[in-house]
Amino acid sequence: MNTEDPAVEMRSISKGFNGVNVLNDVAFEVRTGEVHALAGGNGAGKSTLMKILQGVYHADAGSILVAGKPVDINSIQDAKAAGIGMVFQEFSLVPSLTVAQNIFLAAEPQGRSGLIDDREAVRKAREIFADMEVDVDPRAHVSRLGTAYWQLTEIAKALAQDARVLIMDEPTASLARHETEALFDLVARLKKRGISIIYISHRMDEVYRIADRITILRDGRRLLTEPLTNVTPEQIVEGIVGKKIEGQLSYRQRDDYSATAIPVLEAKGISSGNRVRNVSFTLHAGEILGLAGLMGSGRTELARVLFGIDPLESGEIWIGGKKAAITSPRRAIEAGLALIPEDRRAQGLVLDHSVRDNLLLPLLDRIRRGPLLDTAAGKSLSSSLIKKFAVKVAHPGKPVRLLSGGNQQKVVLAKWLGTEPDVLILDEPTAGVDIGTKSEILDMIRELAKAGKAVIVISSEYPELLAVSDRVLILRDGSITGDLKRSEIADEESLQLAVQGV
Numbered sequence: 001m002n003t004e005d006p007a008v009e010m011r012s013i014s015k016g017f018n019g020v021n022v023l024n025d026v027a028f029e030v031r032t033g034e035v036h037a038l039a040g041g042n043g044a045g046k047s048t049l050m051k052i053l054q055g056v057y058h059a060d061a062g063s064i065l066v067a068g069k070p071v072d073i074n075s076i077q078d079a080k081a082a083g084i085g086m087v088f089q090e091f092s093l094v095p096s097l098t099v100a101q102n103i104f105l106a107a108e109p110q111g112r113s114g115l116i117d118d119r120e121a122v123r124k125a126r127e128i129f130a131d132m133e134v135d136v137d138p139r140a141h142v143s144r145l146g147t148a149y150w151q152l153t154e155i156a157k158a159l160a161q162d163a164r165v166l167i168m169d170e171p172t173a174s175l176a177r178h179e180t181e182a183l184f185d186l187v188a189r190l191k192k193r194g195i196s197i198i199y200i201s202h203r204m205d206e207v208y209r210i211a212d213r214i215t216i217l218r219d220g221r222r223l224l225t226e227p228l229t230n231v232t233p234e235q236i237v238e239g240i241v242g243k244k245i246e247g248q249l250s251y252r253q254r255d256d257y258s259a260t261a262i263p264v265l266e267a268k269g270i271s272s273g274n275r276v277r278n279v280s281f282t283l284h285a286g287e288i289l290g291l292a293g294l295m296g297s298g299r300t301e302l303a304r305v306l307f308g309i310d311p312l313e314s315g316e317i318w319i320g321g322k323k324a325a326i327t328s329p330r331r332a333i334e335a336g337l338a339l340i341p342e343d344r345r346a347q348g349l350v351l352d353h354s355v356r357d358n359l360l361l362p363l364l365d366r367i368r369r370g371p372l373l374d375t376a377a378g379k380s381l382s383s384s385l386i387k388k389f390a391v392k393v394a395h396p397g398k399p400v401r402l403l404s405g406g407n408q409q410k411v412v413l414a415k416w417l418g419t420e421p422d423v424l425i426l427d428e429p430t431a432g433v434d435i436g437t438k439s440e441i442l443d444m445i446r447e448l449a450k451a452g453k454a455v456i457v458i459s460s461e462y463p464e465l466l467a468v469s470d471r472v473l474i475l476r477d478g479s480i481t482g483d484l485k486r487s488e489i490a491d492e493e494s495l496q497l498a499v500q501g502v
Contacts, residue, residue: 008064008065013026013052014062029313033196036198037207037210038050042436044240058073066082079310086157098139101151105475168197176444216236237435251469266318269316277477277478283423288471291456293499297499319335351400355403413429415430424453433458446448466492470486
């Protein structure tokens with residue numbers, strides 16, 4: 001169904017905020033039945049361009065054509081009327097409602113009496129899922145479903161509004177591998193029906209697997225638009241970052257820690273619920289320990305127990321050779337631990353607060369002067385963290401929600417590293433960030449270990465896990481099934497087989 005006819009054209013789009021140009025004369029198009037990848041570093045303008053197409057922002061200059069006809073998109077309702085839908089990276093569903101209720105939220109079918117007809121909503125939802133060739137129960141409450149079903153519900157919600165163009169923003173960021181494969185199959189079916197897809201992703205393997213063409217933005221300008229067959233992954237990375245990046249995903253042999261010294265952290269048979277079962281391991285100063293496993297294997301739950309978020313039901317945690325009573329995050333922080341959570345927006349940041357306030361939240365004791373806080377000291381400390389971690393922000397007093405995903409992640413890293421922990425736990429530290437920021441974070445992890453910090457890295461990105469880990473623990477059903485030195489793992493496929501228990 002792929003044709004040369006543009007489904008959407010954006011011509012000479014420009015947009016600025018507070019006198020700063022974010023987009024400069026950008027042209028972008030997606031053809032009918034095409035998957036068009038949109039790539040660029042954090043802050044390159046991708047989100048702003050798509051929010052203009054969605055009606056969240058209005059362009060300062062330029063025009064939009066849908067199916068060859070000029071349209072004015074001044075609101076999300078205008079975008080829907082033009083057949084444009086978006087599947088957000090941060091889901092927009094209401095967990096307490098059913099799947100069907102979410103799909104038809106604000107557009108509920110009504111009976112003759114004028115009341116909402118839930119049965120008709122369920123019937124229509126079944127038809128949409130049947131058309132998508134996926135099995136989802138429309139009557140199920142969203143809160144009881146896994147992430148993959150949330151993703152499918154988001155797509156169904158857009159299709160229910162007769163979307164002919166779907167914007168997918170990092171759609172696989174929270175999916176397991178088999179769920180990602182199922183999503184790719186669905187995208188292929190949607191293409192055959194003539195639906196156009198704008199696919200935003202930082203994962204090069206996915207882009208080459210699924211996209212027909214790619215557009216790269218850098219510093220608010222279009223750098224190139226080419227068929228994927230005409231560009232190499234190296235050229236794409238260089239285009240996104242502005243320079244060649246070599247060796248970041250290669251493991252570098254390190255001798256910065258001693259496995260014979262007293263462990264900085266030791267877990268002895270710890271259990272919590274059915275997600276963490278009799279887990280034992282050691283972690284030494286200067287060591288980077290990777291945690292690998294499928295979604296639901298207990299990786300995040302183990303981190304939550306170590307940091308005192310979830311209760312320790314049995315077993316012991318030892319810090320520096322002494323038994324520690326970590327019954328809360330405060331106790332964990334006092335013991336020298338820090339946790340970079342999996343979901344930075346929901347768990348790592350207060351989105352409506354300023355960048356400065358977010359940076360200072362775990363550091364208030366440093367700027368406390370009696371019962372009050374020293375404003376000048378707070379400004380100085382936050383400015384030093386912004387500089388040290390290269391956070392790109394127009395003003396520290398601006399809300400952190402205005403930052404790009406990569407810069408939000410840097411804020412989360414900066415505020416916890418500002419506590420100077422002995423043990424740093426990072427849960428999916430590179431999720432949803434561009435290749436340049438990703439390489440910065442991996443180098444940061446290496447430098448922390450070199451400085452004597454003990455680091456635990458949880459990641460679904462096996463190349464990244466193998467690039468930094470000295471050892472890898474394999475988790476399955478809440479238990480450790482393997483403890484492998486990096487030298488014992490030949491490649492990504494070997495790790496994948498180990499995780500699957502093959």
